[in-house]
Amino acid sequence: MSAQDDLTEHLRSFDPNLFSADERKTLSKMLREDMRARVGAANRRDAEAWARVGSRADWEAFCGPRVEALRRSLGVFPTVPKDLRAEVTGTVDGDGYRVENVVYESREGVFVTANLYLPAPLRERMPAILVVHSHHNPKTQDELQDMGMTWARQGCAVLVMDQLGYGERRWHAPGPRQDYRFRYVTGVHLHVIGDSLMGWMVWDVMRGVDLLLSREGVDREGVILMGAVAGGGDPAAVAVALDPRVACAIPFNFGGPQPETVYPLPDDAEESFNYMGGGSWESTRGLRLSGRDGFLHWVIVASVAPRRLIYAHEFIWDRERDPVWKRLQKVFGLYEAVDRLAFAHGAGLLSGRPPEATHCNNVGAVHRKMIYPALRRWFGIDIPEQDYQQRRPAEELTCLTPGPSTTQPVAPMRSQPSSLLRAGWVERHRPRPLHELFGEIGTSRAGAARAALAGLPPDARRARLRRAWGALLGEVEPEADPVVKSHGVQQIGDVRVERVALEVESKIVLPALLMLPAGETASPIVVGVSQDGKGRFRDERAEEIAALLADGVAVCLPDVRGTGETRPDGSRARQSEATSLSSTELMLGRTLLGSRLRDLRSALRYLRTRRDVTAQVALWGESFAPTNPAGFVDPQMNGDEQPAQSEPLGGLLALFGALYEEGVCAVIARGTLAGYQSLLRDRYCYVPHDAVVPGALTAGDLCDVAAALAPRPLRLEGLVDGRNCLAPDPELGRLFEPTRQAYRGAADRLLLASVASGGIPAWLVEALRGR
Known part of the structure; x- marks a missing residue:
């Protein structure tokens, strides 16, 4: 067995956890307790403002801005139509009443049956x-x-x-x-x-x-x-x-x-x-x-x-x-x-x-x-x-599918008189699946954001992207320097392993593993992140980590909040605690992705204070989630067999981390999303709630973030679409065309591949040392 193989085995064998099982049980509630405190603060702010309402004018000053904020939060409303397009497609007559089966167009291409x-x-x-x-x-x-x-x-x-x-x-x-x-x-x-x-x-x-x-x-x-x-x-x-x-x-x-x-x-x-x-x-x-x-x-x-x-x-x-x-x-x-x-x-x-x-x-x-x-x-x-209870069969009350014919005259709509039967409505209007409409809107909004970037010099483009994504992600700037709450050291052969617990906010703890190679000189460092946390990252990539250490590169694996040792109990499916936490974070004005980005930046801030690592930092984001086969049939939601869900956090943090941290000199993102636009390609999508950024396509897409990193070395591999299927090379080329254009003067620094490949340690070493 070679020295590197021996190191690999040793890396796999030690306990990566900082905390005991009981402590981890407590830490699994960390996110919930943090949000409970912030919900309490929101309620107190509300109570204090309400206590000052003593007159009608006070109430209107209190209520008006809040209702306007509600309106803004809901998204972009179309222009109110001057004349509502509406048709009656059938009628049903009863004792003292009449039912008109109506279809009206609420926005272009969106039809309401009533x-x-x-x-x-x-x-x-x-x-x-x-x-x-x-x-x-x-x-x-x-x-x-x-x-x-x-x-x-x-x-x-x-x-x-x-x-x-x-x-x-x-x-x-x-x-x-x-x-x-x-x-x-x-x-x-x-x-x-x-x-x-x-x-x-x-x-x-x-x-x-x-x-x-x-x-x-x-x-x-x-x-x-x-x-x-x-x-x-x-x-x-x-x-x-x-x-x-x-x-x-x-x-x-x-x-x-x-x-x-x-x-x-x-x-x-x-x-x-x-x-x-x-x-x-x-x-x-x-x-x-x-x-x-x-x-x-x-x-x-x-x-x-x-x-x-x-x-x-x-x-x-x-x-x-x-x-x-x-x-x-x-x-x-x-x-x-x-x-x-x-x-x-x-x-x-x-x-x-x-x-x-x-x-x-x-x-x-x-x-x-x-x-x-x-x-x-x-x-x-x-x-x-x-109460009158002479219920009709559902078929009589349908608007778009053929049903019982009527010999009664149809009462006209003032907006658009019509006596057309329901059977012809679909053929004339050809309503389209909603996800196609969403996709067109997303493409238009992302295109507008991309057009605003065109012509800007690189520094201004990155600054604009940081502002746009920052407004969507929430608070992405670390509040203060992290505080080291505990620190343990273990020697594994020539490798020094440090277990460091960082408090990045009040009662928000970031457990991290720091592995330092032998030698007295400071080392460049790779920071690895994954939804599964540092333990899984260490297990799955022990061979690559050993190779990096052998080549004089340090490795840090932090558990950003809600991952690894601080992961909430249960699954990460639709009705999970993880989804509830992510939704609550949106109510509070943040996103969990943004909070985790802030954690990653806090870890980088801590590393910059150390004398044993250099300013040369690479980010490596990984997903260890299985993918779904191309062309699989979507089952019923909540059925016994559910498709695999993507876990794109690692790659998202690597990309956004490099966008916000100019000192990052190389990025690997594997198994992350091929873009937020890809979530709209199908009726179904299998992505965790906390990976979704509301308004993402109003800032562009991940291809624009990646483009802003040029000419820093960038490796994008094994990216998945909204159904958690591997995006094929032609599709990746199309989705990341802005990235390819940005790297056209440094094409050798961009690797874009549908299938993850080997050679990561050598690629990282070359990128970190500028060879």
Whole structure:
């Protein structure tokens, strides 16, 4: 066995951990505890600002900027259409009501399928109710039909639309709860282009208001927006906050205590209640930047004042202790409009069973009974003697697929009269998959960012990229010099191994392995990063590390927050703790990728203080996640066999680390994303939430970051697309054309390959020593 082989075996044999098993268990909660403290700080800021509200002017000064920040956070809204394109593709007649199956275009190429329930005969003056369904089922669900028919028979126009990605707007494979689960993928896609699922849903809702107001007889002062339990209340509340045409809001389970909240509330709920909430895989609940910019859920709901509000809860409600209810009463009181505030609630707990617990799919009969009196008082809508429940087959309520023909005349839309049958609609409009539209938007926005870079000298180009990505990533500058909290030394042959724990922020610890070669002179250094942490990196790349050490190059392997020894428990899948943490970080105004970049830069700052390493630093980012085979069939989400998820963190940190740290003289990124645009190439994508940068394509793409590193040696290998399949060489060449152009004067310093190859130690040594 050679000396290098012997060193390789020794490197694999020692314990890479700094902390004991019990200490690592505590460290697995580090991210959660840090975010809990920052959520608490956001709630305190909110409480302090709220305490200064004593007049209507105070409230409007408090609320107005927060609602405007909410609007900005949702992404780019199109221009409001002058004339909404809408068609009726079929009708259904019933006892005292009529249903029109309607398709309207909410933005170019995006079509909304909806059922418009109308009185039969029509009334001269009709209140209008728009119902936003829950995340459970699309527009044809039984409770939605009950509400549409019942209120239509009471003289209202009722619009029930398919939310984005639901029912007839589905582009993924159908199956149990697939619409619900696919919200996650749609949310990721929209984040990448700089928009949001909430923003697109709200825009659809506002164009639904256009549709209602285009009808003869609809009362312009009587538009009511109701959001169902479990995912309908969220977009309904935001839509009302942004659309002053809505006269009344009825958002369920939004703004105050949730079904998961402990009942009863504690006596100190006004101080202890978590007004900000926390993140989850459903991006419509954890609104990005809400904690940073103050548009907490209760503020969104309260912004309805002095319009009318029914504060609604699916289960039992602790009215006496609910701190949000007290705030709502105060706000409406400032407008002398307490009579415009009402409530509705059910009974029992989320954990209970019917009939004691009033579970419902959208809005149950028990909840509607509490809504009826307020609507009669405010809008003159008669209370029905009983709810109408003559439900129609879903096929009769479809808009885009052939169904039962009708011999009844079609009531025209003022915006675009039409009597076309549904069978011809698809052939004429040819709606396209959403991911294709997202891809076009992303390409356009990335192209605009790239055009702004063109013509700038290299230094100015890098500075512009740093500003653009910094605004998206969050706080990327280290707060202060890291503090060494512990330091241990071990000798392995001629190699000195140091275990160093760095505190990079208050209570944020960075465990790191530092391996130094024999000799008295300072050594150049390679810093290796991976989602799996230093232990896996050491295990998988022990041979390469040994070769570097033998050639006089030091190696440092840090665990950036939430990796390695500080990794949270559980998986990294859609509904994992990792996703919740990443979502909460977005609410607080940061990204986990940005925070981890700051960790890496703190580690580099520490290394620069040492006398035994030189300023020659290379970054090596790795992924050890398996890839998926090309052409595989996407299974149902949450099925038994799920595709492998990419883990691009290492390569992303290497690229961004070199962008922000001019002293980095060489970069390796293996197994990372071939670009954020690649996430939009297919309906599905398999990428962890914490690797996604909202607005990434508004700053360009990874190819532009890589281009900015020229002429520093750069090695990009084994890059993957959004489905975690290896990007072939021709595709890589196309995606990284800006990089290739930037390196055209130093082509020998760029290695771009679909398959990872060997020779890393020699390549790094040559790059570090400038040979």
